[in-house]
Amino acid sequence: MKNSQPSFRFARAITLVFALLPVIFFVGIVLMLLWTSVPAVKDVGFNVLFSTKFSNVFSGIYTPGEYGLMPALWGTILVTIVALLFAIPISLSLAIIASDFSFGGIGRLIEAALAIFSGIPPIIYGLLSVFVVNMFIRPKFGGEGLTEEAIRALPGLPEYNAGMLPRELSTLLGAIFLCLLIIPFISPLMLDALRNVPASLKEASLGLGATKWYTLRRISLPAALTGLIAAISLGSLKTIGDVVIVAWTIGYVKRGLPVPVVDIFERSAPLTSTGAGLLTGLSPGADVKGGLDYSVAFFAGLLLMVMAFGILGLSNQVQKILQKRFEQ
Amino acid sequence: MTAETTQTKIAESNPTLEREQIGTRRTRWLDLISPSLVLLFGLGAVVLGALSLISNKFEAYPLAFLGGTCLILQILFLDTYRRWSRFDLKAAALSLLAFTFLFILQLLPEYVTGFQINAVIHRSIFSSFFLLVCGTASLSIAVYYLWGATPRAEDYSHYPLLLVPAGLAIGLYLVLITQLIGRGLPQISWEVISQPFYNYSWPIKITIGNGWPMWSAEQRMQIGMRNHILGTMLLMALTTVIAFPIGAGAGVYLSEYSAGRLGNIVRTTITSLRAMSLFILGLTALSVSRFAADFSWAGLVRGTYFNGFHTVVSSGGSYLTAAVILSLLVIPVIARATEEGCRSLPIELREGSYALGATEETTLRRVVLPWALPNIVTAWLISCAEVAGSVAVLIFIAGRGQYGVGIFRQVTSLAYLVFDIWFGEPSFKGLMGGYQFSAGILLLLTTTGLGLAAMVSKRWLEKRYRGE
Numbered sequence: 001m002k003n004s005q006p007s008f009r010f011a012r013a014i015t016l017v018f019a020l021l022p023v024i025f026f027v028g029i030v031l032m033l034l035w036t037s038v039p040a041v042k043d044v045g046f047n048v049l050f051s052t053k054f055s056n057v058f059s060g061i062y063t064p065g066e067y068g069l070m071p072a073l074w075g076t077i078l079v080t081i082v083a084l085l086f087a088i089p090i091s092l093s094l095a096i097i098a099s100d101f102s103f104g105g106i107g108r109l110i111e112a113a114l115a116i117f118s119g120i121p122p123i124i125y126g127l128l129s130v131f132v133v134n135m136f137i138r139p140k141f142g143g144e145g146l147t148e149e150a151i152r153a154l155p156g157l158p159e160y161n162a163g164m165l166p167r168e169l170s171t172l173l174g175a176i177f178l179c180l181l182i183i184p185f186i187s188p189l190m191l192d193a194l195r196n197v198p199a200s201l202k203e204a205s206l207g208l209g210a211t212k213w214y215t216l217r218r219i220s221l222p223a224a225l226t227g228l229i230a231a232i233s234l235g236s237l238k239t240i241g242d243v244v245i246v247a248w249t250i251g252y253v254k255r256g257l258p259v260p261v262v263d264i265f266e267r268s269a270p271l272t273s274t275g276a277g278l279l280t281g282l283s284p285g286a287d288v289k290g291g292l293d294y295s296v297a298f299f300a301g302l303l304l305m306v307m308a309f310g311i312l313g314l315s316n317q318v319q320k321i322l323q324k325r326f327e328q
Numbered sequence: 329m330t331a332e333t334t335q336t337k338i339a340e341s342n343p344t345l346e347r348e349q350i351g352t353r354r355t356r357w358l359d360l361i362s363p364s365l366v367l368l369f370g371l372g373a374v375v376l377g378a379l380s381l382i383s384n385k386f387e388a389y390p391l392a393f394l395g396g397t398c399l400i401l402q403i404l405f406l407d408t409y410r411r412w413s414r415f416d417l418k419a420a421a422l423s424l425l426a427f428t429f430l431f432i433l434q435l436l437p438e439y440v441t442g443f444q445i446n447a448v449i450h451r452s453i454f455s456s457f458f459l460l461v462c463g464t465a466s467l468s469i470a471v472y473y474l475w476g477a478t479p480r481a482e483d484y485s486h487y488p489l490l491l492v493p494a495g496l497a498i499g500l501y502l503v504l505i506t507q508l509i510g511r512g513l514p515q516i517s518w519e520v521i522s523q524p525f526y527n528y529s530w531p532i533k534i535t536i537g538n539g540w541p542m543w544s545a546e547q548r549m550q551i552g553m554r555n556h557i558l559g560t561m562l563l564m565a566l567t568t569v570i571a572f573p574i575g576a577g578a579g580v581y582l583s584e585y586s587a588g589r590l591g592n593i594v595r596t597t598i599t600s601l602r603a604m605s606l607f608i609l610g611l612t613a614l615s616v617s618r619f620a621a622d623f624s625w626a627g628l629v630r631g632t633y634f635n636g637f638h639t640v641v642s643s644g645g646s647y648l649t650a651a652v653i654l655s656l657l658v659i660p661v662i663a664r665a666t667e668e669g670c671r672s673l674p675i676e677l678r679e680g681s682y683a684l685g686a687t688e689e690t691t692l693r694r695v696v697l698p699w700a701l702p703n704i705v706t707a708w709l710i711s712c713a714e715v716a717g718s719v720a721v722l723i724f725i726a727g728r729g730q731y732g733v734g735i736f737r738q739v740t741s742l743a744y745l746v747f748d749i750w751f752g753e754p755s756f757k758g759l760m761g762g763y764q765f766s767a768g769i770l771l772l773l774t775t776t777g778l779g780l781a782a783m784v785s786k787r788w789l790e791k792r793y794r795g796e
Contacts, residue, residue, distance in 0.1 A: 011689045012585050018577025019586075022659055023597045029604070029612050029656075036615060090497045093490045101490065110494065117501055119710075119779035120772065121717020123743045126750070127768045128504045135382045143439060143448030145384075156442035170447075180504075183497060211483035241605020243720040244747065258446075265447035272607040279614070279724055301611045308603045 030305075037299035040067070043292060049299065052256050056277055056293070067296045069303065071257050072275075075171070075268035076307070079246065080239045082175035082264055083182065088232060091183045095190035100216055111191070118184035125177040126248030132176060133168055141170070141265055171264040174249040178239045186235040193227020194220055223326065226319040233315035237308050243272045252277025275300035360474065362400065362407040367470035369397045373463030374492055378499065380456040390433060390455035397462050398426040404469070412477065422465050429458035464492045508772070512765030520763060521770075523552030525730040527759060551759055553745060553767060558733045560741040560774065562647055563654065564712045571655035571662060571711065576704055578659065579666025584692065602660040606720035613653040614724040617645040631738035633728040642738050645725030650739040653721050658711030665707030669700025702789035709782035713775040719743045730756075742771045 051068035098107040138144045205215040252273040258266040275297040373393045380386040401423035408416045440449040467488040475481030531543040620629035631646035681691040722744045729740020749764040
């Protein structure tokens with residue numbers, strides 16, 4: 001009877017159309033990525049694509065046909081891990097202050113500040129990176145105040161050249177700004193997770209005489225763990241997908257894996273900025289080059305999408321397992 | 329029997345309570361000396377650690393602070409034994425740690441290199457790390473003894489662990505934003521905001537010589553960001569027009585009619601769209617504009633621009649293309665918020681509407697949507713801020729937008745201007761070079777204003793439509 005009302009059917013039909021549009025767009029994007037990266041797989045081949053040798057026009061020494069995306073993949077992983085290492089403790093402590101320990105008003109203040117900071121677009125962080133370079137990177141890691149001869153005389157440096165020291169760009173700088181980008185994003189999610197812990201659990205613990213800290217550590221954090229992991233995975237999705245900050249702070253010039261591989265003071269350009277460098281060299285208004293460079297950039301996009309869905313799936317699995325364990 | 333004697337009796341029978349009784353007894357001023365000294369040293373160490381993160385000038389002080397912390401913790405250790413007759417192993421371990429740090433800091437040369445790492449690391453980064461660790465830990469110990477070593481004091485003693493990292497992070501944000509305002513604010517003037525940018529050569533005198541027309545041209549240039557500001561507004565408006573109905577409709581569908589398998593597919597897709605990285609959206613925009621290159625209507629998708637003489641089709645994207653791709657970015661936000669708003673409607677209201685004889689369509693229009701309105705409006709404002717700040721979609725398709733604004737003109741925005749000044753062509757960079765921080769401030773004002781408007785409007789609309 002309900003469905004026989006014509007107006008009701010109209011509302012349903014029109015919302016169905018609107019709901020199907022995103023599905024069509026999504027399928028279109030996936031097909032576009034697959035279709036455009038066919039030449040990369042066909043003409044370059046997986047062997048070359050997953051090797052460690054990469055060069056583009058901006059690399060100094062340019063060898064055509066070196067399309068190894070392994071350094072870029074490692075760059076994405078490295079910068080994400082370092083950014084999360086900084087971001088998780090800070091955003092967790094911010095969320096805990098805002099949810100459980102208010103310190104008389106500070107918690108509310110932090111919540112408002114996070115809401116305002118979360119509106120800062122990534123490009124602003126790129127702009128701010130100049131200040132961190134001046135305040136932190138140059139004096140601490142660049143050997144500021146030393147002459148070139150003095151730096152050359154220091155023991156243990158790899159073959160020194162002026163562009164190699166992290167005077168301006170490094171993975172560390174990128175990680176700092178990705179961390180600043182995701183703190184206001186994941187901290188409210190963590191706050192929600194901590195607030196959604198049933199009050200009965202907390203009150204039972206407090207009623208049995210446990211202190212607030214003990215309750216937090218033994219009751220709230222384990223109960224909120226699934227929410228925390230969801231927040232972290234969403235944050236890591238944001239870090240792996242960001243273009244502007246990494247282009248600005250790490251750059252797009254890449255020759256191979258850093259030596260040693262965990263060297264965060266070198267520039268390990270992630271997939272996004274490598275792809276952007278392949279397409280335009282990040283010079284605005286420049287015509288996009290066609291051919292294999294174009295296709296390989298789209299293959300980088302495809303890798304990124306696979307990584308994103310991998311992270312989503314993994315975090316869902318972990319959440320399911322934890323949920324089961326928590327319920328037992 | 330008085331209360332005091334009862335307590336003494338319980339204390340005699342219960343040794344754990346006895347310790348608490350001693351803890352809450354009146355403290356003499358002598359007992360407060362060593363913990364307050366530890367507090368002072370800890371605070372000093374944390375402040376010094378934070379300061380030496382941003383400056384190399386504090387090389388002389390870390391040794392003094394670490395040594396002082398080491399010494400004062402040993403005094404606290406003895407004092408604790410005198411007062412409670414027990415050994416505080418935490419204080420002893422921390423003192424040992426401070427001494428180790430002191431020792432390591434003494435051994436380090438001023439510039440540390442090695443392990444093939446591409447950096448000349450200054451010693452002060454180690455000292456600031458050591459100071460932060462020792463300072464936070466000694467703050468914990470000091471708070472514990474200042475509050476009388478009760479279980480509640482133990483609770484309080486963990487607070488520095490929360491407050492120090494949070495304070496450092498918030499301080500970093502504030503320092504950076506203050507520096508941005510300090511650099512950009514002096515250059516903002518009404519002329520820069522209200523004038524468009526142009527830079528082209530214009531013929532001023534045409535003569536016929538040798539049978540050919542010849543002209544002398546003058547370079548006309550003007551600095552300004554009017555078209556970038558207007559472009560940001562147009563981009564927000566277009567994206568709203570495209571994304572708002574689709575997002576709200578999809579959200580209503582998800583909450584009202586999404587019982588079956590199709591609903592699951594739509595929900596999964598919307599989550600996945602959100603997980604799609606910005607880079608992929610940029611690639612999509614690029615491939616759309618390249619796809620249109622061969623058609624006669626290419627100008628509508630690729631965008632046109634006026635180069636001083638005539639309007640030409642450029643290789644890039646128009647505002648319309650950018651808005652379509654950007655709406656993919658914000659549709660999930662609006663849809664999710666709409667769905668949440670519709671689902672939070674109390675069942676009584678819906679059933680009351682049905683009981684009064686309203687059809688489902690009327691209920692949707694008159695009951696469900698007004699209830700969800702605060703959520704929808706908030707999501708819309710937030711997504712407008714996201715559109716204003718998004719560069720990744722424009723990165724491959726923008727470029728010559730500074731010459732004019734229109735739906736089919738080449739796209740640009742304030743956020744893109746910041747990017748363009750940094751990475752752009754040298755002539756543009758040379759003219760606009762000083763204004764990137766000003767553009768950044770305008771962008772920051774836009775997004776922050778939209779965020780504040782979202783907060784205020786949510787509160788106001790909830791009062792209006794939900795009676796909260």
